[in-house]
Amino acid sequence: MMLKLVQLNHLLKPDTDLNNIGLKDKSTVVLMGAAEGMSIEDNIKPEQQQKFIEDMTPQEIAKLYKEKTGRDIPCGLINLGNTCYMNSCLQSFKRINELKDYLLQNQIPSEMTQEHQVTKAMQNLVGQMNQTGQAVKPYQFLTTLFNAFPQFAEQSHGSFKQQDADECFTAIQSCLERATPYKDSEGKQSQLIKDLFEIPIEVELKNLDNNEEPPVIKEDIQKKLMCQIEAEPPTNNMIEGLKSALVTQVEKLSELDNQNHLYSKVSKIKKLPSYLAIQMQRFLWKDAVQIAGSKASSVKILRSVAFPRVLDVYPLCTEELQKSLDMGREYEQKQKEENDKKKQDAFDHWKKEQEEKNKNFTHDSKVQWKLFKESQNELEIKQHDEQLYRAHGQGLDAGNYELVAVITHQGRSSEEGHYMSWIHSSGDDWLKFDDDVVTEVKTEDIMQLKGGGDWHMGYYFFYRKIELL
Missing domain, CATH: 3.90.70.10 (Cysteine proteinases)
Known part of the structure; x- marks a missing residue:
């Protein structure tokens, strides 16, 4: 057996006289040893090894972050010149x-x-x-x-x-x-x-000039939905903009009389994708004639358009799809009622425990509920993230999607200005990626990206389908 004595972070030599090193009562001396053929490091478990962050490589930091949080470490991307x-x-x-x-x-x-x-x-x-x-x-x-x-x-x-x-x-x-x-x-x-983004759309075309022509129903495939921003009637929120984009009018040649007619075009979602990409119509093109003395260019629509954290697309679906979603929505309501009862029971139990521990515990019901919510915060975040990011195909659809990423634009034209991405991390925590600069923000900051001024405003939105178990 090879032994080493360590005192005050110094290795003591084998021939050191212990009477001459100033040992006092309760002095700390560590005896370190290992079996022949093994190093001391081999006998130390990884969790016993300590290393300061400043001494770790970027790769070690990323690995440690993943082990501690279960999430990838935020990593920015350097701007290589308007990229x-x-x-x-x-x-x-x-x-x-x-x-x-x-x-x-x-x-x-x-x-x-x-x-x-x-x-x-x-x-x-x-x-x-x-x-x-x-x-x-x-x-x-x-x-x-x-x-x-x-x-x-x-x-x-x-x-x-x-x-x-x-x-x-x-x-x-x-x-x-x-x-x-x-x-x-x-x-x-x-x-x-295809499986993540593809949206099968049912399109109904109806001749508005000739009622004798039967409606034509066909299927279209899209990978994103447009959120139309109208001035009259004004578009105030995302669901209004989505409905506006899905119900339009087009002029086309009629197969009945070989003449051009005005048709209504009504589009509805036939099947829910795993991810719903939504583009806010923030830019309009103006040609050179409209902009005197300039070439064709895009102009930005600054109007404030609110968007939800949880988007319900039920009104945008076909009747057939809505019928299948009804089962999920009924189950969702039942699940909510059961969860509310469980939460109330847990609150009553928690309050009783607090009153037994502390005779001066507050009697203000609002304060009590706030303290209870804070005590449950970690558990609720865990349950929320598990539901949001679990693999699809295991539960019921109710037509709800939750926001997981936003691309914003700041500036007056798509050909200038600055883009940033805002990425959901966990619970109410988000990450703002300003190229290589990464900042932590909250959900309330995300909801301010609705436009109405010169601040960053949502341009591209990514929603993930919520399935119920």
Whole structure:
């Protein structure tokens, strides 16, 4: 057995005379030893090893953060010259757990198409972001994106031009769709992006000029919904804007008399996607004639349009889908009543315990309830996150979606200004990604991104379907 004596952080030599080192009563001397053939470090459990944060590598910090919180460490992306639009899209894609896990756990097919190259570059970037506590420079992804979509590489005055986040998101999404095949829960070959974002839409066309022509019903496929912002009647909230975009009028050639007629076009959701992407119609194009002395450009609609944390899309669905959602909504109401009763019972029990512990415990019912809620906060956050992010396909649909990411824009045109992403973390905690600067914010800060001024306003919204167990 090899033994070492340590006193006051100093190793004592084998021939040290203990009578000459000034040992006093209750002095601390540590005897350290290990069996032959083993180091002392081999006998120390990982949790016994201590290391200061400032002495840890970024990779070690990221690993520790994951172990302690169960979440990936926030990692910003450095702006490479008007690339905030791209950074915001990438952070939003990373919030899609199913996509992030796919990229971290699967090999991208070896085809050397541009779609596969973009997806491979994104896979490398997500892996790098997951392993470091420092901001990352997305050079490889930017170069690959430029090669696949040269319009994003356009320059002005020696630097890259600002681009529209919607165009960037759609371009990346199209690449991912072609390069992320997988087998669904039934073992059938499918496409991940299709299953996550695709929205089957039932479209009814009715001739407004000729009642004798029967309505035509067809199916359309979309990957996002538009939130139309109207001046008259004014659009005040997201659900009004969604309804406005789904009910329109179009002029088309009639198959009945081969003449142009005005048709009503009513679109309804046939099947709920896992994620609902919603684009707020913040920009309108004005041509050169409308803007005297200037070229065609986009102008921003600044109107305040409120959006919910939990979005109920039941009014936007077909009657057939609504009937299937009714079961989930009835179960949801029953579950709420049961949970309210359980919470009241828990409160009564908690209050009794507090009164027994403290004779001077407050009699103010509002204060009591507030203190009880605070005591339950950690449990409620855990239950909320488990419900929001559990794998889909295990529960009932009620038509509800919860907000998990927002891309905002600040400025007066899509060709200028600044984009940021706001990503849900846990409970009421969110992360604001201003390129490489990451800041913690709360849900109440997110709800202020409704527009109405020059502050950042929501442009792209990502909602995740809530399933009930």
